Amino acid sequence: MTRAAPTGVSVGNPAHAPRDDAIGTPPRRPTSVPTERYYAAAFAQLEIERMWPKVWQVACTVDHVAESGDYFEYRCGPYSVLIVRGDDGTLRAFQNVCRHRGNSLCTGSGADLREVKCGYHGWTWDLAGALKRVPNRRGFGELRMSELPLVAVSVDTWERLVFVNLDVSAMPLADYLEAVPQDIAWCGLGDFRCYATMTVEVDANWKTITDGYSETYHIQTLHPELHRCMDDVYAPQVIWGHTGKSEQIYGVPSPQIKETLSDGDVWDAYVCTQGALMGVAEYTPFPADRCGPRESVADVIAERTKAFAAGRGVDLGWASTDQMMRLHQYNVFPNMTLLVNADHLTVMTSHPGPDPDHGELVMILWTRMPPGAPRVKPADVRLKADDAHPGLVLTQDITVLAGLQRGLHQPGLTHLTLSNEERRVINTHRNLERYLDLPESDRMTGGETPDSSPAQR
Numbered sequence: 001m002t003r004a005a006p007t008g009v010s011v012g013n014p015a016h017a018p019r020d021d022a023i024g025t026p027p028r029r030p031t032s033v034p035t036e037r038y039y040a041a042a043f044a045q046l047e048i049e050r051m052w053p054k055v056w057q058v059a060c061t062v063d064h065v066a067e068s069g070d071y072f073e074y075r076c077g078p079y080s081v082l083i084v085r086g087d088d089g090t091l092r093a094f095q096n097v098c099r100h101r102g103n104s105l106c107t108g109s110g111a112d113l114r115e116v117k118c119g120y121h122g123w124t125w126d127l128a129g130a131l132k133r134v135p136n137r138r139g140f141g142e143l144r145m146s147e148l149p150l151v152a153v154s155v156d157t158w159e160r161l162v163f164v165n166l167d168v169s170a171m172p173l174a175d176y177l178e179a180v181p182q183d184i185a186w187c188g189l190g191d192f193r194c195y196a197t198m199t200v201e202v203d204a205n206w207k208t209i210t211d212g213y214s215e216t217y218h219i220q221t222l223h224p225e226l227h228r229c230m231d232d233v234y235a236p237q238v239i240w241g242h243t244g245k246s247e248q249i250y251g252v253p254s255p256q257i258k259e260t261l262s263d264g265d266v267w268d269a270y271v272c273t274q275g276a277l278m279g280v281a282e283y284t285p286f287p288a289d290r291c292g293p294r295e296s297v298a299d300v301i302a303e304r305t306k307a308f309a310a311g312r313g314v315d316l317g318w319a320s321t322d323q324m325m326r327l328h329q330y331n332v333f334p335n336m337t338l339l340v341n342a343d344h345l346t347v348m349t350s351h352p353g354p355d356p357d358h359g360e361l362v363m364i365l366w367t368r369m370p371p372g373a374p375r376v377k378p379a380d381v382r383l384k385a386d387d388a389h390p391g392l393v394l395t396q397d398i399t400v401l402a403g404l405q406r407g408l409h410q411p412g413l414t415h416l417t418l419s420n421e422e423r424r425v426i427n428t429h430r431n432l433e434r435y436l437d438l439p440e441s442d443r444m445t446g447g448e449t450p451d452s453s454p455a456q457r
């Protein structure tokens, strides 16, 4: 890390430590964030110059590059990184560019790569990045091959996620992830296998996408079905620095719902939003006979989910109902959200598109498998937003994006007005301000804590 080293976020006076609800300890005033950050070309350019080349980003999974010769091209805005598993089994990453005239060396992903050969003039490197062949080399005069290796990119893995960082002097990934790995160590993430990625091209800035996976405030309005089977009030949040977390309990109705929901109502809402996780088809009625006096709806869902997992050889006997039904949602700056419980893992990222009003939502989809299961090379799918229907809730999240981005342009809206319930969104902006080194006059304002200390800065 050469600039903008993260600082841990202090919760300040223990008397004002956040409570275990989504709102936490409210500030004296809302936080105001300039909206132009979401559409101004100059701001996007600052991100491209000062932020994207300095941060660790999820590029693909170990399942994409498990064998020698497997390769994967990761793109983020103008940047392109080639990740390749070498003959020696080592994972390496390079800037995806020929050192002769700048052609891109690889696109997409594949297997059995033995060398990296530019398709323009034939310059060729080995999988460790050493230049091996230059056609008609004599014409260059004294061309020193050793001075023209592929340009290295930092690469590292956490569990089965492959991260890259264009900054070769970046802080270690393990440090960048702060408390996240230890916090979720109980879950055994290494037993999940990626089976697909879905990249959705949307009419929205990358932050507009990521913000939607950084707060639960929108659930009561945008996701009415989900609201009937999850608790968005007791939803503790913590911010560590570059990273943060929210926890949400599923299989219970939101305390905000005034009507009394029956067990069947909660079951129906869960089946309609997440029934696939327990292999239950929509409109399957609540198995009332299985609900004993001490067995909650959440217990029934957890047992059904465990039985479904057992069908593919996965033993979840160790997992409590809480470990099955509590969703742990981690945010890693700038663009990653990781959603996990004992049986479920989804990783979401977002990327800048060709201009600030366009971006990509990437969903990395996983299945827990028996320990030591072989990989199956993931299917990578790219879709337009209108063609993407990844389930009721995620489709609702995608559908809102274009109107949200258009609204951000309206001249009467100069600032977002954010609640402490949205403090992981605020934290994204806090870290962004550090990386971009914004002058004080361009920084967000408000959000002071009740004792008048600066808002978690």
Ligand SMILES: [Fe+2]
Pocket: 212, 218, 219, 222, 223, 393, 397
């Ligand atoms: Fe959502």
